[in-house]
Amino acid sequence: MRRHGLRILAIWLVLTIILEFLVAKLPVPSPTGSDEGLGEHQTVYMLFYVAIPFFTFIWAMLLYILPTFRARDADSGDGPPVTDSTPLLLLWAGISFVTVIFLAGWGTFTLHEITQPDGGKPLHIQVIGQQWYWTYRYPTYGGAESSVLVLPVHRSIELDVTSIDVVHSLWIYSLDIKEDAVPGVVNHAFLNATHTARSNQYGQNWVACNELCGLYHGYMRSRMRIVSHAAFKRWATALYHREKANGLLKNLPKYHGEYFPPPVYPPAPQDQST
Ligand SMILES: [Cu+2]
Numbered sequence: 001m002r003r004h005g006l007r008i009l010a011i012w013l014v015l016t017i018i019l020e021f022l023v024a025k026l027p028v029p030s031p032t033g034s035d036e037g038l039g040e041h042q043t044v045y046m047l048f049y050v051a052i053p054f055f056t057f058i059w060a061m062l063l064y065i066l067p068t069f070r071a072r073d074a075d076s077g078d079g080p081p082v083t084d085s086t087p088l089l090l091l092w093a094g095i096s097f098v099t100v101i102f103l104a105g106w107g108t109f110t111l112h113e114i115t116q117p118d119g120g121k122p123l124h125i126q127v128i129g130q131q132w133y134w135t136y137r138y139p140t141y142g143g144a145e146s147s148v149l150v151l152p153v154h155r156s157i158e159l160d161v162t163s164i165d166v167v168h169s170l171w172i173y174s175l176d177i178k179e180d181a182v183p184g185v186v187n188h189a190f191l192n193a194t195h196t197a198r199s200n201q202y203g204q205n206w207v208a209c210n211e212l213c214g215l216y217h218g219y220m221r222s223r224m225r226i227v228s229h230a231a232f233k234r235w236a237t238a239l240y241h242r243e244k245a246n247g248l249l250k251n252l253p254k255y256h257g258e259y260f261p262p263p264v265y266p267p268a269p270q271d272q273s274t
Contacts, residue, residue, distance in 0.1 A: 012060035023048045035192040036114045037176025117190050122158035129168030129181035132220035141240040143255025149224040152232035159189040171210035199223040
């Protein structure tokens with residue numbers, strides 16, 4: 001019995017070491033362009049690392065037990081009865097308990113990281129979705145609007161996401177950000193970009209819509225630039241002065257945390273019969 005146990009243990013160890021090494025090389029598709037994305041990335045790997053010993057244990061048992069204890073020739077009798085083993089039950093319950101508590105703790109901290117700004121006052125950017133366009137408003141720069149999302153790197157940012165027509169979903173894949181844009185609701189997404197980036201022709205670092213929102217949903221994309229603090233300040237200040245000078249700011253609705261301008265209805269059709 002002891003001999004069998006040692007052999008199963010050996011198979012389990014070899015399988016576990018091989019698979020743990022392979023998983024470390026596995027390309028997990030969650031991007032690491034933001035601290036929040038990095039947290040998710042690490043969680044996916046961590047779940048793999050924790051799950052593999054269980055996976056390989058079942059396979060080691062099957063690989064060893066099926067050939068070793070198979071019924072030979074005309075043997076059709078019952079095997080010896082299996083009895084309870086208190087140490088085994090305690091071990092099993094103990095490992096499960098520790099694993100579940102660890103995962104719950106990890107999940108709580110990671111979720112907190114994603115749903116809260118990480119220290120300091122975050123820079124607010126209002127994101128407005130509409131068929132089929134994204135608009136970004138910078139409240140700290142007089143509510144100036146841009147059709148390109150420009151972000152400072154290494155800065156706590158809060159996106160206040162809303163929509164003025166149907167349900168859209170803000171999706172910045174490279175930053176691992178996805179937040180529904182719902183009319184009448186402001187959803188918040190937090191991020192801290194880890195490196196500078198800009199949209200390229202291969203579709204990297206773009207902002208997209210991830211909620212089927214009508215005919216041109218697939219084209220509802222906008223460019224993004226992640227730049228240094230100084231470059232961001234220069235850009236935002238220039239944007240503000242430009243929109244102030246050309247009268248755009250005056251004609252935009254006054255900046256408000258909620259962006260629901262009164263709807264503009266087309267004039268009622270003329271009655272043709274009179
Ligand atoms: Cu959309």
